[in-house]
Amino acid sequence: MTPQVTDHKGGVWSIAVPIPDNPLGHTLVHLLETDRGPVLIDTGWDDPDSWTTLVAGITACGFAPAELHGVLITHHHPDHHGLSGKVREASGAWIAMHAADTAVVRRTREAEPGRWLDQLTARLAAAGAPDEHLAPLREARAQGRGRTFPGQGAALPDRDIGPGELLDLPGRRVRALWTPGHTPGHVCLHLEEEHPSGRAGGFGRLFSGDHLLPGITPHIGLYEDPKGAEDPKGAQGPEAPEGDAVPDPLGDYLDSLERVGKLAPAEVLPAHQHAFTDAVGRVRELIAHHEERLRRLRELLREPRTPWQLAMAMEWNRPWEQIPYASRNIAVSEAEAHLRRLVKQGQAERVPGAGPVRYQAA
Template structure:
């Protein structure tokens, strides 16, 4: 970018004891000031963000734009308050917009949707109440105030904090999860991981995480064919061959293509494991398959475990490998070509599914 005072891309790491661990908020501070994600609307986290901005001589009212990777409260919770302070424009993918502007109610606040979802998964009554109680205990203030949003879609170009961002729709974890690709050569003051050879980096939200595999199936129950959608998103990340990915949690990912390929292979392995469970036990519900895969679960994982199991069972049902009978799934083909159920990438022979765990 010619002229101006140059752009900084700075990570502000915030506490998070409810979801995937420490959240990353990215500050883009050049001709204007922008954030990628905001953190959850809890007082302690809010103060951490206030302090993080203050270290750069900034406050909420200085933020001109917010690019949200997805609707989850630990990424979008403070967007409405920041917007109210200074009029920031809030960008979010059209598929997640209603959960940020408050016109749609998320699962954790909708008892009817909870009942429908938990019945579909075959979750026992006691565990439904336990999970609903967890939601009640932690969710009252997570989402913060609604924000007026500007919707974006795949391929859109936006400018935030003096940085040109390309919207990259990466559904699966949520319906509208989007990354934001940028050319680090246009960002004076940014230190590209690959030095002068770097041509493209991306903010990936929870589409790509350095330690855990992003939850699929429980994280956003609105997503149809969640595992298939996420597999295609991972293949897309591999194909883009980013020099670095800046995720929604924890540290920068310096080989995002390999990480994406490893997570994709992890899901191939998990699919084989689901088939083994059904082959050994006979027809089973998503809840029962989750128990076989993950054992006893606590807190948010009571949602994520059966949701993940359901996404795999749903994927297998779409391929005709299993059949659904009520809430149970019966194995039809005990020896399918699992590899054919997922997209292939040039890195498939170089990764081990255990890297995705």
Template sequence: MSDAAAIGDGILQIPVPITDSPLGHTLVYAMESPGGLVLVDAGWDDDNAWAGLTSGLEAVGHSITDVEGVVLTHFHPDHTGLCGRVRAASGAWVAMHEADHAEFHKMTAPRGPEWLDRQRANMIAAGAPNADIAAWQELDLQPPTGPDSAPDRILRDGDTIDLTGRGLRAVFTPGHTPGHVCFHLPDADVMFTGDHVLQKTTPHVGNFVYPLEERDALAEFFDSLRHVQSMNVTRGLGSHGIGIDDVGVRAGELIEHHEERLDHLYEAFADDEITVWEVAERMKWYKPWSDISPFHKTLALSEAAAHLRSLVSRNQVAQIPGSSPALFARI
């Protein structure tokens, strides 16, 4: 039996399974629109997730053929994966912020030898040990979803999506991804927060180009959190976990959490010159670094790079000229 339910304010909540993931599921939301239903996100791309979405819609009195459109909070596969199947079943349009369009196409691009060589060079630039690079290469590196799920509409900050008797407004909140969007339902004082603000977990914020890329993802995240705080929205509905009682308060807690991580990382440098990989090793994680899986080490490495990038932006840490792989030290 599906756990899909009406949760008030004309909002339907549908848990869509993510197979073999500790996250469990993506929470997809549906609301009535002039042409049927609009979904906020779609879920992971496999038969198990598809069964969860279709049976969930049926449990709340609808069908997948009722879907008029899908608005996406961001490009990650647990949000975009089923868009292709939804569009094929109902003719729905799919909308994503313009800043995440390119990221989606990178995610779904073929991964042949040239792609593998670029990724290996990227890890070498971070200072990754050979054993860890070899372990990473043993992972399933094929794209997690396909180009059939590509968005066909562009969302911009402030765009309004027509619902039945009301509107859903896009709020640009980069940080978790370059084009992450939350969706505000003003008449209900509700915000669909995607992976930007979650009640029980801290969203991943990462830079994936080493040693450092131009984008300061953590600074973007802070700015977006402060923007959400300024909106004074009470109820938040994230893509994972339980609802949020006060979006602004939770946003403030996330800022405080990352400021503490930055302080800890700065102290962890001591007087050493270290690589991006060693930055990741010195950060605090949910388990000892040696016990983290190869896949989650790559995520941790990207998050470490984002924190390092912010310390460099704040003139607390600098790259050592001429070092290869790049070394960093406190100023």
């Protein structure tokens, strides 16, 4: 197998590791040379072909997998963290992640079999999903399917990545930037070194994970919790639980974008698509996108709607009828995250009554 490997110069490489049956195509796993050996930034999906590609890519960069010194995980999603266990087995490398995402990994590993399926069904029912959408989930649960889910086999990180921390990577200057939103513990990693090409217009290079992508708006939904810790009933909603402690993923994401914009790196090395410049311009585009989406949602909420009805009425990259089954679940979670933002801003409120929760503009 000939992997797609790119030499970004200055001891930085990217390896395109495939994601099976996913329109994203691949995860860009970055390899960073250090004085103690190579370090990976993310690992890719846990799949035999993905592992073969990763190994071939490391070899093409001039190293053996056994030489890997460490792994920095931008966030816990399986297309980033999935192969971490195999990397550790092959090399003994340490694995580092922000504590908030490590907690999700730990809860995922400890969750009762089928718990995630129960939680998903409860959340969708509370959001107003129709019976025909819930039926396959209930059937899968009754047949004992859904006892495993992506992430259960990933390694438990043994190091924390602290916000603002200058990481222990001899010979390199890499600083962690906590950028929650896509996940509660997402981090970007700023390589505080002059760009090897001497490129002007910013300083250093930013490994941005899924936080900042050149042509895709990252998914911002309610934070996942296999044990339903955000809501003891396992059915999170835009107002559960009560008070200022309610996680606000979209608010987190917008705040994180502002910090990245102020950083103004010379180049961004994301985990999908391709490297790009003008991080500041891309940040402005993403902030404007979400502000416009919130404005349109307020218009839709002139009449009460459930989160499911709201998702159906929102603009996506294709008509609702063409959105695959699993992607509809993601769309509803994104609608709920935007609803939660509006609720916290006092621009939307829950409509009293039994049955699926409904919201309207305040």
